[in-house]
Amino acid sequence: MKNTHYILATLFTFCFLICGGQPILNVTISSNFIFGGGQGSNFATLSLQPIAIIDAEPDPSNTINFGISSNTLEAGLPATGPGGILTNESIWLNFTYRAVNFTNAKIYVNTNQMVPAGMVLQIQVLSTANIGGVFTSNPVLSPITLSTNQQVLVNNFSSGYTGNGLGTGYQLKYTIENHSGQSLPLGFEIIYEIK
Amino acid sequence: MRKLCIITVSFLLSFSCSQAQILAGTLNVTGMPSFTQSVNAVVVEAGLDDTTVGFESNFDATKIGFVLNPILLLPSSLVCEQNVYRYSVFINSVNTPANVTLEAKTTVNSGLRFPTVSIYDTLLIQPLGPRNLTPTNGGNYTTVPNNATQAIKIMEFIGCRQDIPIQFRIKPSALCPAGNYNFEINYTVTASLTL
Secondary structure: OHHHHHHHHHHHHHHHHHHOOOOEEEOOOHHHOOOOOEEEEEEEEEEEOOEEEEEEEOOOOOOOOOOOOOOOOOOOOOOOOHHHEEEEEEEEEEEEEEOEOOOOEEEEEEEOOOOOOOOEEEEEEEEEEOOOOEOOOOEOOOOEEOOOOOEEEEEEEOOEEOOOOOOOEEEEEEEEEOOOOOOOOOOOOEEEEEO | OHHHHHHHHHHHHHHHHHOOOOOOEEEEEEOOOEEEOOHHHOOOOOOOOHHHOOEEOOOOOEEEEEEEOOEOOEOHHHHHHHOOOEEEEEEEEEOOOOOEEEEEEOOOOOOEEOOOOOHHHHOOOOOOOOOOEEEHHHHOOEEOOEOOOEEEEEEEEEOOEEEEEEEEEEEEOOOOOEEEEEEEEEEEEEEEOOO
16 A cells, blocks of 8 residues: 555656646647647737837936035035035936837937026936846937937937836936026926937 | 446447547637737836736637547537547747737636537546646746747647637737737647546
8 A cells, every 4th residue: 555655656746747847849740739639820910009208217206406505605605515516416217118110219308498597507427227127328428518409318229128216227417507506497397308 | 327327338438449549620710819009008117128018818819629520420519529538739929029928828617618518527437537628827828939849738628629718918028119010829739538
């Protein structure tokens, strides 16, 4: 009786090891299906949408504040600190892009309102990183002075995706020269667009 | 009771005799799956791949059936009643676009037994078990290989069966360009007399 149990257990283990994965069949060997089996097929159609989405992480809390710090206020110096220049490197651009007919895309940047006179706002791709994405990095490396006109921030790239969140995609550096301590107009936005 | 025993024994005897050769049958495949990605089925978080969303066909985008061929004056229904085999269904695709994953599934006991009622169902000992359908992977989606030679098993069933619905899911990467595609889905049925 015990022997029978051993044999059954061995057979079961053997079968488990052999049959553990999902069975695969070589469908070019006709003897696999010709005796009592058969083959058939149908055609399928597939239609895929183009995709062009971009966001500035952290999303939605991606507002940049160049506020004046009371710690750096010094009589005789610009209100925005020594040199009147402030920077921010906390924003990352993520995108997902699916091309139509392998058409490459670019990322453009502009502002929704005029930058006040006497103030200079620049943007620059500081670095590129890839966490879980598949994309070709092709940024414009020199600083871009922002205006309401669209300017290229990232040059030609093909279909891909950057991965989601901080630390992946394109890290941006914003620089603002604001010697006179002016404020940006209410509702001022920096706009990114893939096209 | 005695009559049922006689029927069982005679069926088992005829079953044993018929093991010499598995009878030929016909695989019937109907339906042309059409996969159209709607705007709502596209990834909405920039940076993520579109495979994270995916979209499904109707549950019965394709129907398959396997019925034994008539023999002289014997109709298929009678041949199927007297000859019960175990059928395994394998699936593969050809020319599915790169970076697109096709998945398929069916549900437990989907489709219709053929014939609906059989003397086999009344046997005390059913050599191959009841005339049921068992999907692979517990009825969850199985990835269809895009390979002209290798097919993967998606279900098995006992006895002839008709109108087995197959549902598909498409997971298209953003790396696959937008547009329209055509590809072929192949089905291969193998028959056996073993458990």
